[in-house]
Amino acid sequence: MSNRAFFKPLIVLCTLTILSACASQPQDAAARGEVFDPYEGANRSIHKFNLGVDRFLFRPASKGYVKIVPDPMVTSFSTFAENISLPGQAVDYLLQGNPKQMGNALLRFVVNMTVGGFGLSAPADELNLPPVDTDFGETLHVWGFGEGAYVELPFYGPSTTRDAVGVIINLFSNPINFTPVRPADNLGVYAEVVRRMGDRGRFSDTVDSILYESADSYAQARLIYLQNRRFELARDDEEAYLGLYDDPYAVTGTDPVRDPYLDPYEDPYAE
Amino acid sequence: MQNNILNRRKFFATALAGVLATSLPFPAFALTEAGAKQLVNSVVSDITRVIDSGKSENAMIRDFEKIFVQYGDVPIMARYALGADARAASASQMRQFTKAFQGYISRKYGRRFREFIGGEVTVRNARKIKAGYEVRTSVKLRGSSPFDVTFLVSDKSGRGKFYNMFIEGVNLLLTERTEIGAMLDARGGDLNRLIKDLNRSG
Numbered sequence: 001m002s003n004r005a006f007f008k009p010l011i012v013l014c015t016l017t018i019l020s021a022c023a024s025q026p027q028d029a030a031a032r033g034e035v036f037d038p039y040e041g042a043n044r045s046i047h048k049f050n051l052g053v054d055r056f057l058f059r060p061a062s063k064g065y066v067k068i069v070p071d072p073m074v075t076s077f078s079t080f081a082e083n084i085s086l087p088g089q090a091v092d093y094l095l096q097g098n099p100k101q102m103g104n105a106l107l108r109f110v111v112n113m114t115v116g117g118f119g120l121s122a123p124a125d126e127l128n129l130p131p132v133d134t135d136f137g138e139t140l141h142v143w144g145f146g147e148g149a150y151v152e153l154p155f156y157g158p159s160t161t162r163d164a165v166g167v168i169i170n171l172f173s174n175p176i177n178f179t180p181v182r183p184a185d186n187l188g189v190y191a192e193v194v195r196r197m198g199d200r201g202r203f204s205d206t207v208d209s210i211l212y213e214s215a216d217s218y219a220q221a222r223l224i225y226l227q228n229r230r231f232e233l234a235r236d237d238e239e240a241y242l243g244l245y246d247d248p249y250a251v252t253g254t255d256p257v258r259d260p261y262l263d264p265y266e267d268p269y270a271e
Numbered sequence: 272m273q274n275n276i277l278n279r280r281k282f283f284a285t286a287l288a289g290v291l292a293t294s295l296p297f298p299a300f301a302l303t304e305a306g307a308k309q310l311v312n313s314v315v316s317d318i319t320r321v322i323d324s325g326k327s328e329n330a331m332i333r334d335f336e337k338i339f340v341q342y343g344d345v346p347i348m349a350r351y352a353l354g355a356d357a358r359a360a361s362a363s364q365m366r367q368f369t370k371a372f373q374g375y376i377s378r379k380y381g382r383r384f385r386e387f388i389g390g391e392v393t394v395r396n397a398r399k400i401k402a403g404y405e406v407r408t409s410v411k412l413r414g415s416s417p418f419d420v421t422f423l424v425s426d427k428s429g430r431g432k433f434y435n436m437f438i439e440g441v442n443l444l445l446t447e448r449t450e451i452g453a454m455l456d457a458r459g460g461d462l463n464r465l466i467k468d469l470n471r472s473g
Binding site: 125131203205206209214215216219220223224227228230231232234 | 379382383386416419437439440441442445446449450453454456457
């Protein structure tokens, strides 16, 4: 017990050190929608490894799971995983200085755990509260940490140096892990794996098309993750959101990723 | 027969619209916020009609292609997806590439629409952006929380058409540019080979 108490701050300290020491992205590059991937070689090896894990383990297990388990139960288990993460999200909202959303997360937790039958359903959705969706990566974002470099984590998938720290912290930050009445250690982690299996099984065609039918699945996964993550974090910031738009009718520049052509309004059929 | 008449009538209307557009000193149908919303509503209702038609997958994909051409600015999308290589391409290569791109997108996304059966799309709001309007919609699929799908609409092609789409922040045009770029790299930059293969993929 005392060992554990000693280790936690140590882990936090270590990860924060890693975070600050990591290669950092030039200012505003993320805001311009660019990809910062200095560890591409290592990331691609991990991507290959993850593809193997998916092909031989995660994909067949997930497809079997959604085939055998009836659909409403898959939904219930996914809902449970989300519900059990709510106290952890409340902590993150607190750290972000957002007491309103913290209250929202806690209220949802209490309603779903009681009225919702031990969290297997989400009656709190009917209360018309704003959606709850945060993590320690977002907390770091709110604290002013930049996105950092793109990294692909083994077993987990696309992330960034900042969000990877968030993933590690969130393994420990859910207060559920410290309650004396918890049904099992690391329950949240297991529930999250089951939730991910449900998603992988349900959207298997779409995920397959990205992982196995794309000409460069690494580049696709990277682009989709970064854009979606930036969108989530910019959701409340209208200006940042608008800044994400690239105008194909007017872009100029020399960067091969963003490049474009000089006058997009020249008629492509002309000549 | 019925079809023929319709086609002729449509042809006549299009020709007339073309004459009008070129004879006026300013754009004949300047895009308004309401017009942009209307366009997105039409795209959504047309797609929903196809999804609910219960036709075979291939027949649906052909219908999606028609919708894509009718409401989307396909040439500018194809050109953007090809990126810098579009500048080096000849006019006939661009024509072939645009056609291949159109089929590829219709097949690739047409197959995904199956997952949208029973989905509900609500147009939330529109606002002005540089090239035209941004129309934000909320999509609710059965058994999942609503997600954000945004259409970008412009009349720079001469008519109000959508030229890009974002699903939860993921830019489809940029995603396709990355994909087409990777396909082109895998073929040693040979655009003709890419066009040939693109006609079969998606």
